Amino acid sequence: MLISLHDINKKSVTKIVEFAITASQLVYNNEEIRTLEPIKVTGTVDVTEGVAAVKLTAKTRLSETCSRCLEEFERDLVVEIDEKIAEGGEEEGLVPVQEGGFIDLKDVVLNSIYISMPIKVLCKEDCKGLCQSCGTNLNIRECDCAPVDEDPRLSALKDIFKEV
Template identity: 40%
Template sequence: MIIELTELNKHKSFKKEISFTYEKNRIRYDGENICFSKPIELNGDISSTGDIINLVLQVSTELELVCSRCLEKFNYPLNFQMNEQMSFDEDIEDEDIIILNNDKLDVTEFVENSIILTLPMKRLCSEDCKGLCQNCGTNLNIQSCDCYKHDIDPRLAKLKDLFLAD
């Protein structure tokens, strides 16, 4: 969605409500396709106070992620608030304020960048996900395997003898 900022630029105090939903299939991030299972819903407002334009949006959607432990797909609901400050004044020295070049603002670009920033570092389908067996690759959430579980690093094998000596 593109917002015309000419009104905000003319008036020193102005507020405009924003409410819309848009479809996005996927975002490419860090070599991975992050798919959306629900549309992106935006609710909030854009306002100007003096030379500063404030964009405050409540963003909600649902992503389809791949679990880092078991490699299964799962739905990850996202609901967050984003706050951005912008200005046309290039002399502002605040690092948090984005300098605008024209009167058109593409809100979807800000939203998609914020979605990427809110992604968890470790994507887990559940906190108690057991992952995959290191030997046979069985998903341990679904079934167990008969692989030998006490694989010891040969560099630490002498320590095992110390603990089992008693």
């Protein structure tokens, strides 16, 4: 959805915004963002003297892979967007204004979703991950591997894994 920063006779215009983005696969830092349903966007855009105040809520449902246990899981994503966009604004994270003074709200939404994504996604806060020896998913069952901290060399390794 395109919003013009110039095409107004009045000093100020408020637009009620409601649209959906149907992209099912988005690529972010070489990782896919897999949406299970269209991204629903609602909100308002106020354009006053070439500055757009964008207030939107974007909702969708994601399919993700836990970076610790590698299981697939789903989660709801809600992103609140509150940005001011002006031509010539070079601030980081802002979507560039297109030729002719247009901003594409789709870009604004996708940009905000990208920024909101955590670097490491976990299926749950206390995910136990996979056994480093046999690969068992420790959320599902314990394995019979010897505790790794009996060997000081492995103990150092374990500390490294703790940070993951």
